[in-house]
Amino acid sequence: MKYLKQFRERFRGREKFSINDAKKFLSQKGSTGQYIKLLIHNLVKNGEIFRIAKGSYTFTRDFSKLESVFSPSYHGLQEALSIHKIWGQATNQILITPRKVRSGQRVALGRKVIIRRISRKMFFGDQMVNYAGEWFNVSDPEKTLIDFAYFNEPLESKTLKALLKKTDMEILESYLKLCSARTQKKTMKMVAQSQKHDPKTAF
Numbered sequence: 001m002k003y004l005k006q007f008r009e010r011f012r013g014r015e016k017f018s019i020n021d022a023k024k025f026l027s028q029k030g031s032t033g034q035y036i037k038l039l040i041h042n043l044v045k046n047g048e049i050f051r052i053a054k055g056s057y058t059f060t061r062d063f064s065k066l067e068s069v070f071s072p073s074y075h076g077l078q079e080a081l082s083i084h085k086i087w088g089q090a091t092n093q094i095l096i097t098p099r100k101v102r103s104g105q106r107v108a109l110g111r112k113v114i115i116r117r118i119s120r121k122m123f124f125g126d127q128m129v130n131y132a133g134e135w136f137n138v139s140d141p142e143k144t145l146i147d148f149a150y151f152n153e154p155l156e157s158k159t160l161k162a163l164l165k166k167t168d169m170e171i172l173e174s175y176l177k178l179c180s181a182r183t184q185k186k187t188m189k190m191v192a193q194s195q196k197h198d199p200k201t202a203f
Contacts, residue, residue, distance in 0.1 A: 014058075022039075097123075124178065
């Protein structure tokens with residue numbers, strides 16, 4: 001295609017680009033809107049570029065790039081359990097963000113991604129972790145536990161126990177002071193359930 005080389009040179013080194021970025025650049029070169037749509041379509045079809053979200057693309061299949069699309073965000077819940085090696089189950093990417101975006105499942109970079117919205121007050125407790133050669137911003141064990149309570153997600157007793165073994169109770173207590181009474185109560189109930197089997201998890 002006529003402008004393919006110029007397009008690659010312009011956007012290959014970028015973390016991501018939008019369809020509007022492509023239109024602006026290629027229209028300056030003299031291309032038409034129809035050409036731009038066809039170019040993007042063919043590059044996606046051939047696996048040279050990947051759709052991250054609606055109107056957003058990248059040349060690299062680096063799953064950590066999703067964070068920049070939904071920034072600010074962090075990987076959490078079941079995916080955080082995998083990243084922290086609390087369990088060995090494969091899981092979809094789960095991004096937690098305070099942005100006003102549609103919650104639910106979507107496909108990005110050819111893989112299912114689940115978006116969960118959280119209040120800005122509850123957007124804390126994340127850290128950078130190297131996982132499988134990529135750097136991810138992920139909830140720490142303490143915030144992961146709280147998020148399971150916040151989103152009312154179930155945790156098997158074995159997994160809860162493993163998560164609490166990695167949880168610093170002083171940090172958890174400080175985090176709970178930032179949470180609503182409802183989330184505090186649900187989190188402490190989860191801890192209490194584990195205490196029946198392991199008294200060392202008590203505050």
